[in-house]
Amino acid sequence: xxxxxxxxxYLFRKExxxxxxxxxxxxxxxxxxxxxxDPGQGLRLIYYSQIVNDFQKGDIAEGYSVSREKKESxxxxxxxxxxxxxxxxxxxxxxxxxxxxxxxxxQGTRLTVV
Amino acid sequence: xxxxxQSLFLSVREGDSSVINCTYTDSSSTYLYWYKQEPGAGLxxxxxxxxxxxxxxxQRLTVxxxxxxxxxxxxxxxxxxxxxxxxFCAENREYSTLTFGKGTMLLVSP
Numbered sequence: 001x002x003x004x005x006x007x008x009x010y011l012f013r014k015e016x017x018x019x020x021x022x023x024x025x026x027x028x029x030x031x032x033x034x035x036x037x038d039p040g041q042g043l044r045l046i047y048y049s050q051i052v053n054d055f056q057k058g059d060i061a062e063g064y065s066v067s068r069e070k071k072e073s074x075x076x077x078x079x080x081x082x083x084x085x086x087x088x089x090x091x092x093x094x095x096x097x098x099x100x101x102x103x104x105x106x107q108g109t110r111l112t113v114v
Numbered sequence: 115x116x117x118x119x120q121s122l123f124l125s126v127r128e129g130d131s132s133v134i135n136c137t138y139t140d141s142s143s144t145y146l147y148w149y150k151q152e153p154g155a156g157l158x159x160x161x162x163x164x165x166x167x168x169x170x171x172x173q174r175l176t177v178x179x180x181x182x183x184x185x186x187x188x189x190x191x192x193x194x195x196x197x198x199x200x201x202f203c204a205e206n207r208e209y210s211t212l213t214f215g216k217g218t219m220l221l222v223s224p
Contacts (some may be wrong), residue, residue: 006156033211040122042202042216043157058211090156092212103147103212105156 002027006091006106013078013085013113021076021109023091030095032074033103036060037088046089049074078111086113120203120215127223132190134218136203141184143205147212148177148188151200160188160201190220198222 004025013019023032031050035043045058049068063082068074074093078085089109095101119137126132138146144165149157163170163177163186170177176189186203200217207213 035214040216042118043214045211045213048211092157102159102162103157105158107156108154110154 004091004093004104004106006089006109008109009107011109011111013111015113016080018077018079019085019111021078021089021091021111023074023076023106024072025074025093025104026072027093027095027104028071029093029104030071031093032068033092033094034058034064034066034074034076035090035092037090037108043090046076085111087111118203118205118213118215120201120218122216123219123221125221125223126193128193128195130193132188132193132197132220132222134188134190134201134203134220136186136188136215138184138186138203138205140205140207140213141181143207145206146177146179146186147204148175148186149202149204149214151202151217153199157202193220193222195222195224 007022033048034046037043044060046064047066049055052071055066055068065077091106092103094103147162148160150160151157161172161175163179174191178187200219202214202217204212204214
């Protein structure tokens with residue numbers, strides 16, 4: 001089955017630690033995205049990548065880093081510089097061929113700083 | 115960036131129609147989307163509308179677009195308890211990124 005998979009579903013991090021969230025897709029999509037969701041805030045774009053080995057900052061990139069070494073994978077690292085990392089993180093992918101392509105979302109990773 | 119605005123909460127009775135409203139900002143948006151999120155899950159595309167259309171109907175869902183006022187609505191006919199979820203509208207922005215509203219929580223009571 002084709003789809004987009006995020007892991008882990010729940011993640012706990014101590015203050016001062018970096019942590020990496022995994023996102024893998026087997027849909028052959030060019031574009032991948034990371035969003036952060038907070039209660040009452042909707043989804044805010046952290047980083048996106050339209051092609052392998054290239055990525056751009058979104059609206060709230062500070063304290064995060066990404067890589068796109070393979071088409072299938074777009075891991076997100078939450079660094080210790082991120083002041084308030086506790087949130088629900090969603091990864092998405094889209095075919096880059098046209099403006100009207102559905103974005104497929106993973107099931108999310110809930111990160112909690114303890 | 116500029117915000118996509120939605121009302122935060124809507125409560126209806128089972129069998130009634132639900133109408134969720136959204137205003138967007140980018141007049142050059144070519145496609146507008148409605149997504150559904152169930153608790154603890156990712157987002158699922160419900161429907162979309164192209165900006166040169168006024169209306170789109172898909173079974174129980176009707177999308178209305180007023181491009182002049184940048185207003186988008188989603189009507190769910192015969193709302194069921196399984197429709198209880200958060201609904202997001204989204205518009206295409208530059209570089210194919212999607213900008214989402216804050217979401218409308220729909221609560222359907224029996």
